[in-house]
Amino acid sequence: MLSTPGENRLSAQLVSLAKSVALITVALFSLQSNPKAQAVGGGIELTAEQLAEAPEFSVPVDCDFDTTCFVQHYFDHGPGSRTQDHFCSGLTYNNHRGIDIRTTTLEQMEQGVNVIAAAEGEVIIVRDGVTDRALNQREVNEFLTNSGLVLKSNQVVIRHSRNWYSLYGHLKKGTVAVKKGQRVRRGQPLGEIGLSGSTSFPHLHFGVMFNNRVIDPFTAREDDAGCQQPARQSLWTEAAEAILTKRKVGILNAGFSDRVEGIDDLKTKPLLSRSQTLTSTQQITFWSGHWGTQKGDHITLEIHQPDGQIARVSSVAEESRVNGYHFLTLPLPPSGQQASGRYVGVFSILRGKKVVASITRGAVVP
Template identity: 35%
Template sequence: MRTGLWAFLLLAAYPAASNPILGLPIDCTLGETCYIQQYVDRDPGEGVRDFTCGKLSYDGHKGTDFAVPTLEAMRAGVNVIASAAGVVRGVRDGVEDRVYGPDNAEAVKGRECGNGVVLVHEDGWETQYCHMKQGSVRVRSGERVERGDILGQVGISGKAQFPHVHLSVRRDGAVVDPFDTGSDATCDQVESSLWQEPITYAAGGLIDAGFTDHVPEFDAVQEGTAAAGHLPSDAAAIVLFVLAYGGRADDTLRLTIDGPTGRFMAQDMKLDRDQARLFRASGRRAGSGDWPEGTYSGEIILLREGQEIDRITTRITVK
């Protein structure tokens, strides 16, 4: 359960009359069932800078990544939708959904976008939607679509390491950041946004959390299958884990567990480096007797320079 304590920056600048007005490219609720993992890289050199001068990007990133929490959520089906009315210029389908890595880099070469769609709009504008689920693309070249029409579903095809849709916006072939169309990121002042509605900026956050009886593998956490439904009273351990994004060096993850008899565990974990996606886990091993039966509540808080960035809670029953 999320309590909704996010670091927000409200974007109130409106598009110029000649610019397209964009809706979200994904059918979800930002901050609840999806989140923005990375933005356009505004640094012209080898550094990284998003439109707020934060670090939610990577060198040379040319779009905005709208992500779903886990592979399990992806498989359940999350629609990719047209951000604006336009005509389909091109499509690709048939690329396998799998986490990108050294073992499949050669197979993905030249198809880094994976399964995707390109839409052409007026006045030289176009939008591109990448990494869609294999077999989900439902539009054809030459077809006219309206804002909100379903193009396919979120996947992890092409050069993708987490399930998301990568939205690129271009005008006359040049990349445009939909959050700030100015030529330079001004950090504290947005020149013009292309979004139909203001979108909140989260400086990092917590994606998913759960309990299990061991420290889980990262693959299981990303799959969304690591959490146990309940634990027996003779479980080998009670472990709380969390999946997070946008971690910065010196951030603190504060993990606490409260059980039927009071405070069960508390630990602060400081991050030693920037990490786009990460997980942490903490808990206690069983002693000589069984665990007290009842409800165990876990809470994780992400802190940056002493300020709370995000908070998430979860529960499990021991019986």
């Protein structure tokens, strides 16, 4: 049984960090601090002895990272209000202290994606019973302007050694499969990816703590001194790091609609099939959701019409974005003129001379 001085005084507090559209709950622990850790760049510099005690983490979800899951947010190392993950890219948000692993769609979450223990240890905190519900845009804006708002999530916290802990947040209601005080092995199911707490998309928030300090598992650093700081060491297994850094841009979903839909509606759509049938004869809209665009990327939407014409809109990303949606609406000809047939939508992201993400969807107008 693992123990630590002052164990009887151990407590946990959930704090909602409303720093972007993707809201997160991070667990900050009120534990006995270790005075040997040295302050550096707004954080601590762990000693070699402390790092030697650190666990080596496996991927904390049982999920296909080619089709179903990806990392939407990494740990933020940007100084002040700047946002920088350890790659010096934009896949994070201000003061984000953890790793967000999401499913591409809500439908995939509802089908069930297991969250698993990233290393062996003892369960010290468990919460279940919080309803799964994505915050809508109005609620997101409210949280962004009111830092005092807190929504607790279903979660599990594991103690791996005297000073090291891991957090698994936003679990699906009713799926938490472990109890406080239980010993768990690496890879043991803890629950499922969910939507509980302060979040607008289905995901696992995975956090690593050394005592009461939240540490980036990719760098073993806490500091906000910028992304150029060298990593002390990775806390992942070699296989886990390769999986979690494999994709940094991609498509969330895409499809046609006979009306312009709101972002909240598009987020809840299942992964659409390659071909749809539309009923409207007024207009059709081709849309696509994407993640990981970088400043300078060329973003293009096309609608290939039955008569061979192509409607196209292109833009250049003025800044890096964690995610976003693009739309192209095409008015259909008046009744009696050619409007029926098959329409094909193509969305692509060009980075330099390489297409880094693309998707094609079709629709039939009777």
